[in-house]
Amino acid sequence: MKERAHWGSRMGFILAVAGSAVGLANIWRLPYVVGENGGAAFLIIYLLCLALIGFPVFMSEIVIGRTTQLSPGKAFHQIGGNRFWSWIGHGTIVTGFLVSSFYSAVAGWILGYLVESLKGNVSSLNEASDAIHHYNSLIENPFWGVGFHALFLIICVCVLYLGVKEGIERGNKIMMPCLLVVLCLIVIKGVTLPNAMDGIRYLLSPDWSELTPKSVMIALGQAFFTLSLGQGTMVTYGSYLNKDENLIKSCFPVVLVDTGVSILAAIAVFSIVFAGGMQPDSGPGLLFHTLPIIFSQIPGGYLFAVMFFLLVLLAAITSQISAMEPTIAYFQDELGWGRHASATVCGILVFLVGIPSAISYSIMSSCKIWDCNFLDFMSMICSSVLIPLGGFFAVILVGWVWGTHNAIAQLKQGASELFEKNPWLKTYFRFCFKYAAPILILIVFLNALGLFS
Numbered sequence: 001m002k003e004r005a006h007w008g009s010r011m012g013f014i015l016a017v018a019g020s021a022v023g024l025a026n027i028w029r030l031p032y033v034v035g036e037n038g039g040a041a042f043l044i045i046y047l048l049c050l051a052l053i054g055f056p057v058f059m060s061e062i063v064i065g066r067t068t069q070l071s072p073g074k075a076f077h078q079i080g081g082n083r084f085w086s087w088i089g090h091g092t093i094v095t096g097f098l099v100s101s102f103y104s105a106v107a108g109w110i111l112g113y114l115v116e117s118l119k120g121n122v123s124s125l126n127e128a129s130d131a132i133h134h135y136n137s138l139i140e141n142p143f144w145g146v147g148f149h150a151l152f153l154i155i156c157v158c159v160l161y162l163g164v165k166e167g168i169e170r171g172n173k174i175m176m177p178c179l180l181v182v183l184c185l186i187v188i189k190g191v192t193l194p195n196a197m198d199g200i201r202y203l204l205s206p207d208w209s210e211l212t213p214k215s216v217m218i219a220l221g222q223a224f225f226t227l228s229l230g231q232g233t234m235v236t237y238g239s240y241l242n243k244d245e246n247l248i249k250s251c252f253p254v255v256l257v258d259t260g261v262s263i264l265a266a267i268a269v270f271s272i273v274f275a276g277g278m279q280p281d282s283g284p285g286l287l288f289h290t291l292p293i294i295f296s297q298i299p300g301g302y303l304f305a306v307m308f309f310l311l312v313l314l315a316a317i318t319s320q321i322s323a324m325e326p327t328i329a330y331f332q333d334e335l336g337w338g339r340h341a342s343a344t345v346c347g348i349l350v351f352l353v354g355i356p357s358a359i360s361y362s363i364m365s366s367c368k369i370w371d372c373n374f375l376d377f378m379s380m381i382c383s384s385v386l387i388p389l390g391g392f393f394a395v396i397l398v399g400w401v402w403g404t405h406n407a408i409a410q411l412k413q414g415a416s417e418l419f420e421k422n423p424w425l426k427t428y429f430r431f432c433f434k435y436a437a438p439i440l441i442l443i444v445f446l447n448a449l450g451l452f453s
């Protein structure tokens with residue numbers, strides 16, 4: 001059997017996992033859900049979800065991967081010891097695959113908007129009606145949607161084709177620092193605009209009256225999605241870690257970077273939106289038709305628009321490759337295919353399955369499932385059902401089937417000093433793996449199914 005690929009360095013792992021975590025959910029979704037759900041009040045709930053559920057589930061998945069050195073299907077099987085867990089593990093691969101199909105369709109729009117901004121079309125939209133008209137004319141064109149979906153995937157397959165160290169790790173080592181630099185430039189530009197402070201004040205002042213049980217559900221979904229949980233990604237990335245790696249030191253910075261980027265992106269978006277005298281609660285269209293109007297009003301808007309869409313594109317590429325990697329690892333580990341064939345076949349399949357999402361606002365706009373178009377339906381099923389289920393089972397596997405003592409023994413490997421100096425770490429992990437994470441996920445999940453109303 002071929003030797004398993006491994007990360008070249010701890011920094012490489014941190015950047016690759018941070019690259020997976022930082023994506024559309026941070027830059028696109030978080031600002032508008034914060035805007036719709038009471039500003040800082042929502043942020044506080046979100047941070048709680050990260051500490052009590054997100055981080056423990058993240059560590060469970062990484063530890064499953066690192067311990068078994070296998071792709072998710074086999075990894076869950078080995079730890080769970082029976083076919084049920086094999087099914088669950090394979091199920092998470094399917095979730096990752098489905099996520100990658102609609103994620104690529106949306107990321108294709110970002111790539112399309114980058115091209116529009118390079119052409120100068122984004123920074124010349126002065127009126128809200130022009131921006132909306134322009135947006136509609138693009139997404140109602142199926143060739144535009146499918147074309148950029150394909151182009152985006154070609155970029156991702158090129159990175160994946162090169163393998164774990166040469167492709168994913170090296171790609172993230174280049175793209176992540178670029179992303180952070182561009183983000184900082186945008187934040188500096190944003191906060192120095194007139195009236196920007198109103199935006200930051202809005203972000204930092206909690207409005208508890210806007211917070212509903214649904215907001216808590218959204219905060220949990222956000223914590224899961226942003227950390228790329230419940231879909232095999234972290235199990236797969238963990239499986240490329242060496243056994244003597246200090247997991248806490250490698251993983252904690254990822255959560256910090258991910259949260260930091262979310263907050264910086266929200267600061268940037270809110271200061272730009274308030275500087276332009278717009279409302280922050282315009283929903284998903286915030287990125288595509290609210291920001292362009294502001295880009296056309298501020299000095300240097302052209303460059304600013306190009307940088308902004310480049311930032312979002314980089315974030316999307318590093319996330320997309322991580323959503324495709326579990327399927328590729330499955331092809332390699334379980335079907336015995338080579339890296340190149342696996343990456344290519346995965347790219348083609350993701351392209352085909354993603355087509356209905358890419359045309360969900362054009363040819364398929366009248367095709368509704370539960371009142372949603374295809375893209376919204378996929379996104380809803382994955383983020384509200386499949387992803388929380390995947391995360392729930394990972395933490396049940398670790399906390400109840402394998403046992404917290406085994407998991408903590410694994411966490412201690414390479415980190416014994418850290419655990420000796422901070423005895424509370426053991427209590428925290430035991431409490432979260434066994435009780436906090438599974439119970440809270442269950443409550444939020446049952447609430448979403450309407451059981452408490």
Ligand code: PHE
Nearest residue numbers: 021023024025226228319323
């Ligand atoms: N974490 C990514 C984001 O925040 C999304 C993602 C989901 C990436 C699943 C990989 C797997 O956008």
